Amino acid sequence: MSAVRNDDIARAAGILRSGGIVAFPTETVYGLGADALNPQAVARVFAIKRRPPDHPLIVHLPDVSYLKGWACDIPRAAYRLAEKFWPGPLTLILKRSAIVPDNVTGGQDSVGLRVPGHPVALALLEKFGGAVAAPSANRFGHVSPTRAEHVLEELGSEVDMILDGGPCQVGLESTIVSLLDARPLILRPGIISRSMLAEALGEEVETGTAEKINLRAPGMLASHYAPRTPLHKVPSAELYERAFALVTQGQRVGVLTRQEGVHKPVLSPVEGPGLYYYLLPDDPKDYAHELYDTLRKADARRLDMLLIEELPQDEAWLAVRDRVTRAAT
Numbered sequence: 001m002s003a004v005r006n007d008d009i010a011r012a013a014g015i016l017r018s019g020g021i022v023a024f025p026t027e028t029v030y031g032l033g034a035d036a037l038n039p040q041a042v043a044r045v046f047a048i049k050r051r052p053p054d055h056p057l058i059v060h061l062p063d064v065s066y067l068k069g070w071a072c073d074i075p076r077a078a079y080r081l082a083e084k085f086w087p088g089p090l091t092l093i094l095k096r097s098a099i100v101p102d103n104v105t106g107g108q109d110s111v112g113l114r115v116p117g118h119p120v121a122l123a124l125l126e127k128f129g130g131a132v133a134a135p136s137a138n139r140f141g142h143v144s145p146t147r148a149e150h151v152l153e154e155l156g157s158e159v160d161m162i163l164d165g166g167p168c169q170v171g172l173e174s175t176i177v178s179l180l181d182a183r184p185l186i187l188r189p190g191i192i193s194r195s196m197l198a199e200a201l202g203e204e205v206e207t208g209t210a211e212k213i214n215l216r217a218p219g220m221l222a223s224h225y226a227p228r229t230p231l232h233k234v235p236s237a238e239l240y241e242r243a244f245a246l247v248t249q250g251q252r253v254g255v256l257t258r259q260e261g262v263h264k265p266v267l268s269p270v271e272g273p274g275l276y277y278y279l280l281p282d283d284p285k286d287y288a289h290e291l292y293d294t295l296r297k298a299d300a301r302r303l304d305m306l307l308i309e310e311l312p313q314d315e316a317w318l319a320v321r322d323r324v325t326r327a328a329t
């Protein structure tokens with residue numbers, strides 16, 4: 001559990017109980033947590049994030065037994081997926097039960113639920129003894145935090161407590177699957193892939209947009225997960241040429257590129273003034289783990305522009321490709 005001790009968990013649970021806000025680690029990204037049954041506490045989460053009120057939050061549950069309290073008309077598929085992937089990086093969209101406060105769901109009839117797979121998150125949920133509504137602990141539209149320092153820098157004084165569980169293992173937000181229709185629909189790709197879901201369910205799973213089922217899902221906005229510095233996607237072959245052209249015009253440029261590996265031939269970048277390199281791993285899971293931290297580091301240098309190398313087209317890269325595309329301008 002890294003540096004988090006039992007009395008930290010007890011204090012955090014107490015803060016939640018009294019309507020306070022606790023940032024906590026999950027296996028995906030850090031969450032900004034509030035008692036999901038307390039509308040005033042939930043409203044504070046929206047205020048801290050500067051999040052539009054019609055954008056729903058994910059409700060984090062201590063274990064699968066809470067599912068029937070928070071959702072209704074639960075299909076068998078929900079239990080199958082919960083059994084297979086919880087605790088873990090999967091959010092299920094189900095019909096909400098009567099106890100779910102309106103501001104948690106942004107006024108919709110559905111609710112997003114997950115049991116996170118991180119020992120600190122689970123200890124907190126268990127000690128609190130209830131559900132915690134938590135979006136990613138960043139300002140609306142910005143890069144999600146994958147380390148406690150990210151939360152401290154961005155929201156620091158506005159949260160009542162930050163539990164530091166070290167770097168998040170996955171580094172990308174959970175896969176979101178809607179089970180509102182007969183056919184399961186992926187609303188946000190993540191490391192639990194379409195083929196893993198299809199295998200667990202024994203049926204095809206579609207990838208879709210929220211509009212398809214008339215939902216509002218902010219993580220689906222074309223621009224999201226974005227650094228403050230303009231970020232452009234560039235094909236591998238044009239990366240250095242583009243960077244040098246900009247530097248020649250007097251711009252300070254950051255280049256986010258994958259290390260040489262199976263996906264990429266060896267290129268030898270020449271360092272120069274005004275040019276900064278950020279190397280990312282050539283493996284999709286490792287890349288996911290590093291991406292947001294690297295974006296934040298590059299952003300902190302306040303360069304004129306960031307260029308990020310386009311990613312391979314295979315399914316293994318789908319979730320990171322999705323985030324890179326939304327982060328790019």
Ligand code: TXA
Binds near residue numbers: 137
């Ligand atoms: O990995 C994660 O999911 C992280 C950690 C903290 O659990 N949370 C996260 O929350 O990414 P947030 O608020 O940044 O993104 C939640 C996404 C949004 O795109 C939201 O629209 C969608 O979940 N969502 C939540 N409830 C929904 C609902 N009822 N219908 C459709 N989408 C929903």
Ligand code: MG
Binds near residue numbers: 135144219
């Ligand atoms: Mg978010």
